[in-house]
Amino acid sequence: xxxxxxxxxxxxxxxxxxxxxxxxxxxxxxxxxxxxxxxxxxxxxxxxxxxxxxxxxxxxxxxxxxxxxxxxxxxxxxxxxxxxxxxxxxxxxxxxxxxxxxxxxxxxxxxxxxxxxxxxxxxxxxxxxxxxxxxxxxxxxxxxxxxxxxxxxxxxxxxxxxxxxxxxxxxxxxxxxxxxxxxxxxxxxxxxxxxxxxxxxxxxxxxxxxxxxxxxxxxxxxxxxxxxxxxxxxxxxxxxxxxxxxxxxxxxxxxxxxxxxxxxxxxxxxxxxxxxxxxxxxxxxxxxxxxxxxxxxxxxxxxxxxxxxxxxxxxxxxxxxxxxxxxxxxxxxxxxxxxxxxxxxxxxxxxxxxxxxxxxxxxxxxxxxxxx
Numbered sequence: 119x120x121x122x123x124x125x126x127x128x129x130x131x132x133x134x135x136x137x138x139x140x141x142x143x144x145x146x147x148x149x150x151x152x153x154x155x156x157x158x159x160x161x162x163x164x165x166x167x168x169x170x171x172x173x174x175x176x177x178x179x180x181x182x183x184x185x186x187x188x189x190x191x192x193x194x195x196x197x198x199x200x201x202x203x204x205x206x207x208x209x210x211x212x213x214x215x216x217x218x219x220x221x222x223x224x225x226x227x228x229x230x231x232x233x234x235x236x237x238x239x240x241x242x243x244x245x246x247x248x249x250x251x252x253x254x255x256x257x258x259x260x261x262x263x264x265x266x267x268x269x270x271x272x273x274x275x276x277x278x279x280x281x282x283x284x285x286x287x288x289x290x291x292x293x294x295x296x297x298x299x300x301x302x303x304x305x306x307x308x309x310x311x312x313x314x315x316x317x318x319x320x321x322x323x324x325x326x327x328x329x330x331x332x333x334x335x336x337x338x339x340x341x342x343x344x345x346x347x348x349x350x351x352x353x354x355x356x357x358x359x360x361x362x363x364x365x366x367x368x369x370x371x372x373x374x375x376x377x378x379x380x381x382x383x384x385x386x387x388x389x390x391x392x393x394x395x396x397x398x399x400x401x402x403x404x405x406x407x408x409x410x411x412x413x414x415x416x417x418x419x420x421x422x423x424x425x426x427x428x429x430x431x432x433x434x435x436x437x438x439x440x441x442x443x444x445x446x447x448x449x450x451x452x453x454x455x456x457x458x459x460x461x462x463x464x465x466x467x468x469x470x471x472x473x474x475x476x477x478x479x480x481x482x483x484x485x486x487x488x489x490x
Contacts (some may be wrong), residue, residue: 121413128410129417132386135385137247139379141462143375143422144426146463147422147459148425148429149367152433154365166291168317171238173191173233174346175336175346176318177235177344181389186212186314189312190312191271191312191417194316194342198336202319202335203337207316207317208228208234208316208319209229209300210227210228211300211313215275216276224296225296227302229296232300239287243255250299253298257287257297267284268283275306279471318344368459372462373466376470383474384473384474384477386414408472412468414454415474416468416471418464419464427456
């Protein structure tokens with residue numbers, strides 16, 4: 119009988135306990151994967167939103183702790199547009215603003231000649247006129263959440279606006295935003311001649327080396343940094359804090375799963391003292407005895423991973439239905455997230471079985487056999 123077969127037989131002898139411990143490990147794995155998926159989805163959704171609007175590089179202030187706190191002079195647009203390889207530049211002011219006095223929604227302002235307006239997928243209504251005032255376009259998700267349509271009015275920062283268009287963007291973040299002309303948002307936010315970021319559209323088929331040269335040239339223009347839109351939140355302090363918290367909570371959850379394995383196998387070793395004594399009396403070495411117990415811990419870890427992986431997908435899919443989260447992100451499972459978490463889970467389950475394994479290997483066969 120090999121070690122795996124023996125370990126399976128021993129686990130089947132206490133099926134209820136094995137199931138409970140495996141489920142506890144599975145819940146730990148699901149918690150860890152769900153938290154990692156949340157942070158990854160936020161990062162990906164922001165990048166997808168910028169990509170959908172047609173931007174290739176995002177220019178932020180190096181002094182900004184997040185994408186909302188950046189302040190760049192609007193007249194930097196001409197300097198950025200002069201960089202070789204840059205096809206178009208648009209400034210963007212982004213902020214959270216009170217809407218109808220009881221909701222906080224992301225509002226963004228673009229210049230009237232921004233290439234973002236030309237790419238906006240208007241589903242109903244129209245775009246704002248260049249000299250038109252107090253009009254906005256709503257993302258379709260925002261319109262649904264506010265229960266507003268074409269011709270309706272809403273208050274933004276205590277100013278009354280009329281809805282002239284509904285944009286059918288694909289990304290969850292773009293669908294949840296309100297869009298207006300940049301000068302009006304600058305006046306409302308008291309940020310005249312300022313933007314939060316610049317979005318650069320590059321020449322088609324530009325080489326990677328040329329992109330790096332553009333990023334370096336942007337840095338020479340002032341305290342600015344340029345990054346691909348897919349890495350928009352790479353240096354965002356809020357997301358970094360969130361990732362640190364999610365990793366900490368994930369590690370705690372996985373450690374608790376490992377402790378569950380330790381407790382279950384320690385109890386199993388105590389119950390099988392005489393059996394272990396017989397095995398050692400007939401020639402089992404300490405190493406083989408320990409390996410048999412560790413094998414049980416690893417099998418519990420495998421079972422927990424098989425439970426936790428689909429459970430994490432089910433839990434993460436609920437993000438789309440939570441108003442505070444689903445409005446801004448769209449969860450899609452990424453296989454790259456699973457292997458590190460599953461490997462850590464397996465390692466902790468194996469580590470949790472080491473103490474019971476050591477206790478079993480440290481038994482005196484003669485003392486163990488007296489319990490028969």
